Amino acid sequence: MRAEVDWIRAVSVSCQQKALRDLDRAFQSFFAGRARYPRPRRRGETDSFRFPGREIETKRLNAKWSAVRLPKIGWVRFRDTRPLRGRVKNASVSLDAIGWHVSFACEIAHEAPVPLPESVGIGRGVATALALSTGERLTMPASLERLEATKRKAQRVVARRTRGSNRRRRAQRRVARLQARQARVRRDFHHRAALGVARRFGVAVLEDLNTRGMTASARGTVAEPGRQVRQKAGLNRAILNAGWHAFAMILSYKMEERGGQVVTVPARFTSQTCAACGVVDARSRESQAVFRCIGCGHLDNADVNAAINIRRRWNTPSLRIEGLHR
Numbered sequence: 001m002r003a004e005v006d007w008i009r010a011v012s013v014s015c016q017q018k019a020l021r022d023l024d025r026a027f028q029s030f031f032a033g034r035a036r037y038p039r040p041r042r043r044g045e046t047d048s049f050r051f052p053g054r055e056i057e058t059k060r061l062n063a064k065w066s067a068v069r070l071p072k073i074g075w076v077r078f079r080d081t082r083p084l085r086g087r088v089k090n091a092s093v094s095l096d097a098i099g100w101h102v103s104f105a106c107e108i109a110h111e112a113p114v115p116l117p118e119s120v121g122i123g124r125g126v127a128t129a130l131a132l133s134t135g136e137r138l139t140m141p142a143s144l145e146r147l148e149a150t151k152r153k154a155q156r157v158v159a160r161r162t163r164g165s166n167r168r169r170r171a172q173r174r175v176a177r178l179q180a181r182q183a184r185v186r187r188d189f190h191h192r193a194a195l196g197v198a199r200r201f202g203v204a205v206l207e208d209l210n211t212r213g214m215t216a217s218a219r220g221t222v223a224e225p226g227r228q229v230r231q232k233a234g235l236n237r238a239i240l241n242a243g244w245h246a247f248a249m250i251l252s253y254k255m256e257e258r259g260g261q262v263v264t265v266p267a268r269f270t271s272q273t274c275a276a277c278g279v280v281d282a283r284s285r286e287s288q289a290v291f292r293c294i295g296c297g298h299l300d301n302a303d304v305n306a307a308i309n310i311r312r313r314w315n316t317p318s319l320r321i322e323g324l325h326r
Contacts, residue, residue, distance in 0.1 A: 011072070012051065012071045014052055014055055015051065018052070018090075047095035047096075048093060048094035048095070049092070052090050053089045053091065053104075053105075056088065057069040058084060065079060070091070070093070084104060086106040088105070090104075091105075092105070097177040098184075115203070115258075116200070116201055116259075117202055119311060120132055120307075121205045121309070121311025122204055122205065122251075123303045123310055125242075125306075126238045127289055127303070129193075130247070131304050131307045133307040133308045133311040137301065140186070140241070141185055144189075147178055151182070154171065157171045186241070190247045193247070194247065197254075198254040198257070199258070202260045203260060204261075204263075205262075205310050205314040206263070206264050206310070207270060208265065208266060209267055211239065211245050214236075215236040215239050248262065265313035265314060266313065270306045270313075273305075273306075273309045274295060274305070276296055277293060277296040279293055289302055289303070290302060291305040291306075
């Protein structure tokens with residue numbers, strides 16, 4: 001194809017080879033039952049390509065800027081966020097609503113340190129994004145709520161624009177930029193929180209949550225319509241906005257890098273169990289934020305109480321339900 005088509009020959013062959021390898025890996029995962037059928041790339045959603053590390057070169061320009069030489073493109077400046085360490089394996093160039101980005105995958109040789117002896121349970125919630133068994137509570141940045149309000153207004157503007165018009169396309173691009181900024185704020189929060197946990201603890205215990213099932217629509221069917229559909233849709237948005245799965249992935253590799261590990265435990269009744277006496281009762285969960293045990297009167301933040309139960313379930317696979325049901 002490169003010999004016959006000019007526009008295919010104009011692209012670096014390494015990028016095309018890596019795209020074919022990605023496709024082959026996707027089909028292997030599909031036939032092995034590890035993933036769904038591969039979806040074709042769509043313009044505006046998966047605009048990215050990758051170069052092998054042996055074909056690129058980087059140089060530092062000043063304290064904030066560096067440059068990378070890409071085959072058939074040349075030298076391109078980029079805002080440097082941190083110094084490159086180790087051997088560059090590949091460089092990925094991607095495009096989103098904010099602009100172009102380049103990320104480097106580096107192979108860094110280091111000795112895994114001895115894991116820290118302390119363990120921590122982490123509860124993931126809606127009102128409180130992350131609750132630690134130590135009593136600490138981490139909430140999403142306030143800027144995320146401000147961006148959400150601005151995005152809602154921008155979406156209403158899109159709804160008023162004529163389909164196919166240039167004004168509608170400009171309004172859609174503004175919504176996409178706001179969504180991309182939200183994703184960056186959320187990802188920065190996850191990295192900071194995960195790094196703080198990895199530096200202090202050797203084992204992080206999480207609930208085994210089925211996020212896809214928890215965020216399923218309650219709309220139902222025409223014959224059997226669902227109940228409280230709008231309330232469930234709002235809860236789904238709040239869960240997805242917290243990015244529970246993304247935090248677990250980031251935390252896993254940060255813990256492994258420092259010799260620690262992430263383990264999961266069953267999530268059943270963690271929010272209904274008293275961390276002081278072990279009584280299990282749904283009535284103890286007075287609200288989203290308050291837990292008051294009906295057995296012993298123990299009062300605590302609901303998410304912190306659940307985080308303590310999550311930590312206790314670590315290394316006890318036979319333990320399913322604590323205490324006594326009432």
